[in-house]
Amino acid sequence: MDPLHAWTGVLFGALLFAIFLMGTLAVFDREIDRWAQPHTRVAGARGATGAPLRLDTALPHLQALAPEKAAFWLIYPPSERVPTLRLSWPAELGRGVRDLDPATGAALPEQGAPVGTQLFYPFHYNLHLKWANLGEWIVGLAAMAMLVAIVSGVATHRRIFRDLLALRPGRSLQRTALDLHNLCGVVALPFHFVITLSGVVIFIAVYLQPAIGWLYDGQRAAYAKEVLSRYSRPPARQAATQPIVSLDALAERARSHWAAAGEPGEVQLVIVRNPRNAEAVVEVRRAYERRVGLEAGTVYFDAASGELLHAERLPTASRVQRFITGLHMVQFDHWTLRWLYFAMGLAGCVTIATGSIVWVRKRAERHARLGLAGAGWVEALNVAAIAGLPLATVGVLLLNALPTSWWAGNGDPLTASMSWFFGLWAGSLLHAVLLRRGGRHWFQQCAAVAALAAADVLASSLGSADAWSHPAALGVNLALLGVSAGAGHAAWRLRQRSAAGARAFAGAAAGSAG
Amino acid sequence: MTSLLWSFTAWCAFALAIERHHDQVFRHAPRRLPGRAWCALGTAALLAALAASVTTEGWPLGVLAWVGAAAVAGCAAALLLAWRPRHCLQAAACALLLGAVMAT
Amino acid sequence: MPNSGNRAALAATSRAAAAILGGYALALAFTAATTLALQHGGAWARGEAMITAGMLAFVVYLLAALRAFVTPSATRAWAEPLAAAAALSAFAALLAA
Numbered sequence: 001m002d003p004l005h006a007w008t009g010v011l012f013g014a015l016l017f018a019i020f021l022m023g024t025l026a027v028f029d030r031e032i033d034r035w036a037q038p039h040t041r042v043a044g045a046r047g048a049t050g051a052p053l054r055l056d057t058a059l060p061h062l063q064a065l066a067p068e069k070a071a072f073w074l075i076y077p078p079s080e081r082v083p084t085l086r087l088s089w090p091a092e093l094g095r096g097v098r099d100l101d102p103a104t105g106a107a108l109p110e111q112g113a114p115v116g117t118q119l120f121y122p123f124h125y126n127l128h129l130k131w132a133n134l135g136e137w138i139v140g141l142a143a144m145a146m147l148v149a150i151v152s153g154v155a156t157h158r159r160i161f162r163d164l165l166a167l168r169p170g171r172s173l174q175r176t177a178l179d180l181h182n183l184c185g186v187v188a189l190p191f192h193f194v195i196t197l198s199g200v201v202i203f204i205a206v207y208l209q210p211a212i213g214w215l216y217d218g219q220r221a222a223y224a225k226e227v228l229s230r231y232s233r234p235p236a237r238q239a240a241t242q243p244i245v246s247l248d249a250l251a252e253r254a255r256s257h258w259a260a261a262g263e264p265g266e267v268q269l270v271i272v273r274n275p276r277n278a279e280a281v282v283e284v285r286r287a288y289e290r291r292v293g294l295e296a297g298t299v300y301f302d303a304a305s306g307e308l309l310h311a312e313r314l315p316t317a318s319r320v321q322r323f324i325t326g327l328h329m330v331q332f333d334h335w336t337l338r339w340l341y342f343a344m345g346l347a348g349c350v351t352i353a354t355g356s357i358v359w360v361r362k363r364a365e366r367h368a369r370l371g372l373a374g375a376g377w378v379e380a381l382n383v384a385a386i387a388g389l390p391l392a393t394v395g396v397l398l399l400n401a402l403p404t405s406w407w408a409g410n411g412d413p414l415t416a417s418m419s420w421f422f423g424l425w426a427g428s429l430l431h432a433v434l435l436r437r438g439g440r441h442w443f444q445q446c447a448a449v450a451a452l453a454a455a456d457v458l459a460s461s462l463g464s465a466d467a468w469s470h471p472a473a474l475g476v477n478l479a480l481l482g483v484s485a486g487a488g489h490a491a492w493r494l495r496q497r498s499a500a501g502a503r504a505f506a507g508a509a510a511g512s513a514g
Numbered sequence: 515m516t517s518l519l520w521s522f523t524a525w526c527a528f529a530l531a532i533e534r535h536h537d538q539v540f541r542h543a544p545r546r547l548p549g550r551a552w553c554a555l556g557t558a559a560l561l562a563a564l565a566a567s568v569t570t571e572g573w574p575l576g577v578l579a580w581v582g583a584a585a586v587a588g589c590a591a592a593l594l595l596a597w598r599p600r601h602c603l604q605a606a607a608c609a610l611l612l613g614a615v616m617a618t
Numbered sequence: 619m620p621n622s623g624n625r626a627a628l629a630a631t632s633r634a635a636a637a638i639l640g641g642y643a644l645a646l647a648f649t650a651a652t653t654l655a656l657q658h659g660g661a662w663a664r665g666e667a668m669i670t671a672g673m674l675a676f677v678v679y680l681l682a683a684l685r686a687f688v689t690p691s692a693t694r695a696w697a698e699p700l701a702a703a704a705a706l707s708a709f710a711a712l713l714a715a
Contacts, residue, residue, distance in 0.1 A: 340582025
């Protein structure tokens with residue numbers, strides 16, 4: 001079991017660290033969006049202005065902005081975490097997004113990109129590799145590897161409870177890292193296991209596609225209808241002749257429907273499918289509030305006539321799957337629990353990172369003794385994975401805090417952010433490979449993370465007036481300060497250690513020469 | 515909050531059942547009966563923390579909050595033992611009392 | 619001994635492949651067989667049976683993957699999940715007919 005745990009970690013460690021880090025960030029994805037897009041930090045969330053919400057103000061904007069063939073329009077009424085009226089539609093790369101002021105219905109000027117919800121979060125589950133769902137498959141494989149690593153890790157460590165709370169900070173890096181690995185791995189063990197397994201369960205329809213295809217004779221619509229209680233109809237040949245019925249009226253009818261069914265709630269999302277078509281459908285989804293299970297109670301209306309077409313009624317087994325999905329995706333309103341998820345996610349990142357560091361260091365020492373060079377390359381990969389990814393993250397955040405024209409040219413800021421993100425990460429890999437002899441790469445990249453994170457806070461403070469008063473921006477800024485402090489401390493310790501190491505090496509060399 | 519504090523007490527109690535940590539705090543290894551007693555106290559505190567959490571938050575959210583609180587408390591206990599092992603007993607007792615106060 | 623080192627590495631890789639691919643085949647077969655068994659045997663609706671079988675299938679996959687590393691030989695690591703998958707597939711095909 002021991003080599004199994006080690007090799008699972010070696011092969012999948014970098015990928016799992018990326019998935020865990022992005023997932024942890026995704027817990028606060030909407031807050032990161034608020035930080036990166038100051039224009040969305042409007043007051044006047046639901047109920048603040050007192051006036052009833054007008055969803056219909058979204059329609060003319062969508063008519064103008066969304067492409068002709070758009071398969072759907074998304075309208076998000078204001079909520080606590082996203083206080084604007086947010087519009088979205090399918091675009092070439094991901095989604096087009098526009099925010100409206102909920103009080104006036106006017107489009108807000110755009111600054112920055114929604115990197116939290118559109119960059120970090122999707123990266124977490126599909127690595128931005130959309131072709132044939134390749135990214136989702138890779139993440140799924142990594143998740144199974146994580147489960148194997150967890151089980152084998154527990155099986156390996158026979159004295160697991162004896163050593164659990166032992167943290168010996170003063171000793172060697174290896175000892176401390178291993179202690180941290182055990183501690184973070186075990187105190188949050190239920191979380192790590194459940195989060196990983198639930199993540200896989202979310203994508204049952206993708207991962208078990210061959211079986212589903214066989215059982216349903218390839219009829220995906222039947223699967224969606226039976227398992228998810230979804231309703232869909234193919235678009236008609238002709239375009240819509242009548243305008244879409246008032247969305248506000250439909251929202252009101254949906255609310256009364258939910259109240260009558262004993263599950264009252266507010267509207268979270270309105271989807272218009274095939275909007276310019278005669279067979280357009282309006283879907284109204286309910287907010288989750290304190291429910292763990294991701295059941296939106298979707299109600300489907302005909303867009304032209306407002307006729308009720310279908311209301312979601314999930315079979316029990318599906319409700320279990322929705323509950324497990326909800327456990328993973330944390331869409332419920334509970335700030336304390338959200339912070340706890342974030343903390344445990346960080347524990348997961350620490351577990352994976354320390355595991356990789358311990359293993360690579362051991363190998364590097366062995367290779368140094370045997371005169372082999374391979375470990376240097378692997379360590380470089382490790383640096384790029386563990387320091388490079390945070391570096392790319394704080395780097396892309398910095399860009400979003402700066403005026404968009406400086407770094408995005410005329411293009412869409414989200415696309416530019418993605419290019420910069422992957423570019424910085426690739427740069428980190430190149431840097432690590434070039435510096436693979438000597439170990440300066442760890443120090444330099446940690447120092448860079450510290451500097452960029454501090455720059456993020458500075459840019460945010462200068463770029464917007466409410467960087468320290470708006471709760472979301474405040475939270476992100478404080479977190480960035482924490483990152484900067486942590487990375488700075490790590491860089492300082494690395495500097496100390498390498499200075500001590502250099503002295504010891506010089507001493508040993510002098511000793512052996514004499 | 516109560517859940518968090520009582521979880522912390524629980525972890526400290528478990529720690530005291532472990533030789534190495536008992537040694538850190540009391541400067542001698544535990545004998546068999548006190549060792550089991552610490553374990554029992556730890557389990558009781560952990561279950562009490564679960565009860566507190568579920569009473570405040572309801573079933574699914576309560577359990578989730580408890581798992582998270584236990585994880586954070588475990589880390590805190592480990593950090594305390596690493597740097598200030600002698601204060602472990604006082605900290606655990608304080609957490610127990612504070613948790614009880616907050617529960618009422 | 620470099621030679622035995624290579625052989626050990628080959629065996630380990632083979633087991634890993636068996637875990638990943640054999641385990642996956644088993645998960646798929648399990649899903650199909652369990653869904654049909656619940657439908658025909660337990661009179662469950664197709665959708666409910668499907669999603670239940672699907673959720674369980676991942677636990678089965680995990681167990682199969684772990685098993686592949688403790689079998690007596692690398693050949694067994696392949697043989698076990700593939701045989702089980704074949705048996706379940708045959709069972710599923712029978713139920714579907």
